[in-house]
Amino acid sequence: MTSEFDNILDKCIDRLSRGESLKKCLTYYPEYKALLEPLLRAMTETATAYSFVFSSEASCMRDAKSSPGETATIIGCK
Amino acid sequence: MASITPHGSKEKTRNNETRLAALYEEYYDKIARYIYTRIGDKSESEDLASEVFFKALKSIKTYRDTGPPMQAWLFKIAHNLVVDHLRKVSRIKTVPIDMVEIVDDNDPVNTVEKKIEMEKVSAAMIHLTEEQREVLRLRFFGGLTSREAADVLTKSDGAVREMQRAALEKLRQLLDVNKQ
Numbered sequence: 001m002t003s004e005f006d007n008i009l010d011k012c013i014d015r016l017s018r019g020e021s022l023k024k025c026l027t028y029y030p031e032y033k034a035l036l037e038p039l040l041r042a043m044t045e046t047a048t049a050y051s052f053v054f055s056s057e058a059s060c061m062r063d064a065k066s067s068p069g070e071t072a073t074i075i076g077c078k
Numbered sequence: 079m080a081s082i083t084p085h086g087s088k089e090k091t092r093n094n095e096t097r098l099a100a101l102y103e104e105y106y107d108k109i110a111r112y113i114y115t116r117i118g119d120k121s122e123s124e125d126l127a128s129e130v131f132f133k134a135l136k137s138i139k140t141y142r143d144t145g146p147p148m149q150a151w152l153f154k155i156a157h158n159l160v161v162d163h164l165r166k167v168s169r170i171k172t173v174p175i176d177m178v179e180i181v182d183d184n185d186p187v188n189t190v191e192k193k194i195e196m197e198k199v200s201a202a203m204i205h206l207t208e209e210q211r212e213v214l215r216l217r218f219f220g221g222l223t224s225r226e227a228a229d230v231l232t233k234s235d236g237a238v239r240e241m242q243r244a245a246l247e248k249l250r251q252l253l254d255v256n257k258q
Contacts (some may be wrong), residue, residue, distance in 0.1 A: 006240055
């Protein structure tokens with residue numbers, strides 16, 4: 001039972017990570033809705049709290065300066 | 079005994095370099111965020127995330143296609159770099175809320191709300207075990223599947239899913255408490 005629920009929760013987390021809505025996700029497992037919903041809300045709250053953006057382009061340029069040839073080629077830095 | 083020809087080996091290395099380049103696009107941010115949640119310094123996290131890819135590039139010949147997926151391998155490198163970094167600085171920082179770059183920073187109200195939310199989540203995560211925190215970092219911030227997270231942590235998928243559920247149950251309680 002616990003293992004089955006763990007698997008369902010895991011699938012829902014994957015779905016939410018791919019951008020599916022919580023509401024839609026819950027429709028796949030109506031029998032688990034009451035258990036799933038609070039956990040998935042905790043998950044979205046946690047993930048959203050750190051949803052700031054890192055500047056990969058700026059970092060890429062900085063890295064390319066310190067190691068121009070090889071790095072720039074491999075990681076596709078302009 | 080079968081052996082890899084120099085030509086085959088070079089081609090394999092080139093293929094892996096191409097895969098690494100593709101993963102840079104997809105995983106740089108995720109790895110930087112994963113590192114940030116552990117060391118709490120944005121600029122340092124970006125540097126370490128870049129270092130992950132340099133290290134991967136340098137040791138690409140040692141990457142085995144039959145082992146964990148390449149993204150899990152990258153997170154293992156990230157994990158080791160973080161451990162080394164924390165050892166060097168000899169202190170574990172909490173996430174410095176005032177240093178966070180918020181996406182919608184043109185809206186001061188939204189920025190403040192996001193900072194409060196992050197502070198609340200950071201405070202709640204302190205109550206989890208280190209293993210539980212690591213599972214959530216790899217799953218939610220790193221974007222790995224539970225199987226990939228299991229590869230990084232050298233645990234079974236079942237153990238990761240169990241830790242994930244236990245961590246979320248704890249977080250749900252803590253976050254609900256904080257709302258009251």
